[in-house]
Amino acid sequence: MNPGYDEYDREGFIYNxxxxxxxxxxxxxxxxxxxxxxxxxxxxATFRYNKLGVHRYxxxxxxxxxRDYMRTIRNGHGQFSLPLxxxxxxxxxxxxxxxxEPVLDISTYSPGDMPFFYFNFDLPVHVKVGYTINKKVDIxxxxxxxxxxxINDSKDPKAYLDGNLSDLSxxxxxxxxxx
Numbered sequence: 001m002n003p004g005y006d007e008y009d010r011e012g013f014i015y016n017x018x019x020x021x022x023x024x025x026x027x028x029x030x031x032x033x034x035x036x037x038x039x040x041x042x043x044x045a046t047f048r049y050n051k052l053g054v055h056r057y058x059x060x061x062x063x064x065x066x067r068d069y070m071r072t073i074r075n076g077h078g079q080f081s082l083p084l085x086x087x088x089x090x091x092x093x094x095x096x097x098x099x100x101e102p103v104l105d106i107s108t109y110s111p112g113d114m115p116f117f118y119f120n121f122d123l124p125v126h127v128k129v130g131y132t133i134n135k136k137v138d139i140x141x142x143x144x145x146x147x148x149x150x151i152n153d154s155k156d157p158k159a160y161l162d163g164n165l166s167d168l169s170x171x172x173x174x175x176x177x178x179x
Contacts, residue, residue, distance in 0.1 A: 138173040
């Protein structure tokens with residue numbers, strides 16, 4: 001949270017922000033240069049869902065010590081992305097890569113009983129190290145760093161100092177057909 005952010009002067013309010021989990025689902029397309037098999041390109045069509053909550057509570061004036069639920073500002077992020085990377089085979093099976101990942105971020109909000117959506121764009125950069133087993137299974141460790149602050153919204157533009165969504169993930173890819 002931004003310590004300078006003063007929604008209702010913060011007095012009597014509790015901020016309970018949580019991050020629960022992230023799920024990915026997607027498919028990878030790999031392009032190998034015919035003259036140089038050490039260099040190859042990956043692009044993934046991916047849907048990612050981040051479950052997190054930004055909950056606000058307050059202490060009512062007439063019942064000290066009790067807190068009442070005020071609102072949930074954000075429930076989660078659905079993200080459609082198309083990561084693009086350039087990779088290099090270091091040794092048999094082992095490779096490293098860098099790339100960018102254009103992301104359309106769709107956040108769900110529930111202030112009171114009326115859910116609504118908020119759209120954002122992000123362009124995370126990522127690095128990865130992976131290993132291909134018998135040209136059938138690809139396991140990669142990927143670190144993404146979100147460039148834009150996608151957690152702050154238009155109603156609370158100063159609520160967070162750093163609202164970049166970044167993660168470290170393990171990707172397991174199994175192709176439909178192995179050549």
